[in-house]
Amino acid sequence: MEKMRIIEVKESVFANNDAQAEKLRNELKAQKTFLLNLMSGPGAGKTTTLMRTIEALKNDFNIGVMEADIDSAVDAEKIQTTGVRTIQLHTGGMCHLDADMTKQGLLELNTQGLDLVVLENVGNLVCPAEFDTGAAKNVMILSVPEGHDKPLKYPLIFTVCDALIINKIDVLPYFDFDMEKVVEYAHMRNPNLKIFPVCAKTGEGIPQWTQWLASQVRSWQS
Amino acid sequence: MEKMRIIEVKESVFANNDAQAEKLRNELKAQKTFLLNLMSGPGAGKTTTLMRTIEALKNDFNIGVMEADIDSAVDAEKIQTTGVRTIQLHTGGMCHLDADMTKQGLLELNTQGLDLVVLENVGNLVCPAEFDTGAAKNVMILSVPEGHDKPLKYPLIFTVCDALIINKIDVLPYFDFDMEKVVEYAHMRNPNLKIFPVCAKTGEGIPQWTQWLASQVRSWQS
Secondary structure, three states: OOOOOEEEOOOOOOOOHHHHHHHHHHHHHHOOOEEEEEEEOOOOOHHHHHHHHHHHHOOOOOEEEEEEEOOOOHHHHHHHOOOOEEEEEEOOOOOOOOHHHHHHHHHHHOOOOOOEEEEEOOOOOOHHHHOOOOOOEEEEEEEHHHOOOHHHHOHHHHHHOOEEEEEOHHHHHHOOOOHHHHHHHHHHHOOOOEEEEOEOOOOEOHHHHHHHHHHHHHHHHO | OOOOOEEEOOOOOOOOHHHHHHHHHHHHHHOOOEEEEEEEOOOOOHHHHHHHHHHHHOOOOOEEEEEEEOOOOHHHHHHHOOOOEEEEEEOOOOOOOOHHHHHHHHHHHOOOOOOEEEEEOOOOOOHHHHOOOOOOEEEEEEEHHHOOOHHHHOHHHHHHOOEEEEEOHHHHHHOOOOHHHHHHHHHHHOOOOEEEEOEOOOOEOHHHHHHHHHHHHHHHHO
16 A cells, blocks of 8 residues: 655644635635535544545545544545545644645645545544635534534534534444434524434445535536 | 533633643642543543542542533533532633633632532543643543544543543444553553543443542542
8 A cells, every 4th residue: 555645734824714715715616626624523433434425426526535633644544445545634733724724735635636625624523613624515423422412512513514424323222312302403503504314334324425415516516 | 400600711811821730730739629630522421420420439529520611501510410519611612721711610619628629621632632721630531432543643632641531331342442452552642541441321440430539639638
């Protein structure tokens, strides 16, 4: 296996992240590359969900992946086995990526010819939600073991996301997780949030999620 | 039930958090109050573990609890049912508490006569680890569903903690979680880290953890 490229992205010098993000989004729109910002707490299953997503969509789209972490390259090495263009970003201890850090990553990844780039953000329900990365859409994963009260405790991330993937539904019998309540709480934060219950391990629910994502990419490109 | 007191703690004006933390730690030492800073990612089981801990130790120590969250008072309301002195801290969107914010909370809680105060920090594996709160000891919880690779991806929190509670061991059969590996990776970050596998839901492993904590409190007070 090719050695994983690890890029150290530097904290941004731009005061106005929103303006940088808007600029990046317009550039990506012009070159028909859809950037998905994927967020979750630690261990919610971003990488496994992403492996399934790539498997489902790699015949339809050219896909690239940027794995952001504080340390290690374990996620990027897993993603690399799918055959898509992948780099590992290290944030130098930072808990999130902003638009300029995302752009540094995209330049290293080389987005030419890519329809869909997934940024797997640092595992954190707080800080990543505060920074627009320039993504076309923001998606978060909440896993069943984390509990259904998370929209009450971490309001912003549910507000800024376009879709919520509820992962690890295979372990619902072993946890006190109320699916009706989580949907109610999440929609309280964001009435337009699309919700996809899935099990990334078994593939259950993945087609509904990937069909939605594919339609978003196509509409971005048209 | 008494209405939960919610305190809005304000971002600190002090540039030197380490000095503020050291000062607070000395004040707490002088009044024989042991402050425990309890950290984890979202949904790892801090509140349930804390309920078990209070149950085990409330006859031996006077206990107080500060629940820090970005929003909601769901955790503080749960803790209040144990009968210990409890307040909810709201961080105004901040992803962590620093020493001054902790002190604001302690003043509101009123530490007089308390042997043990637990600060349940914001659910986050990144930012809380960067700020010394003035605690006597730092403890983190990692839950089985989060995966055994977390010490590789979030090095700092494993480095700054004195003990690691591995929670939700009842669901070990349903997850690919390697207990030997997590111990190896965690000790790579911090060879002195005490590790306690527990199931807060059933109480398994709780005596080992609470005996250690009790011995730490007694040694702080002596």
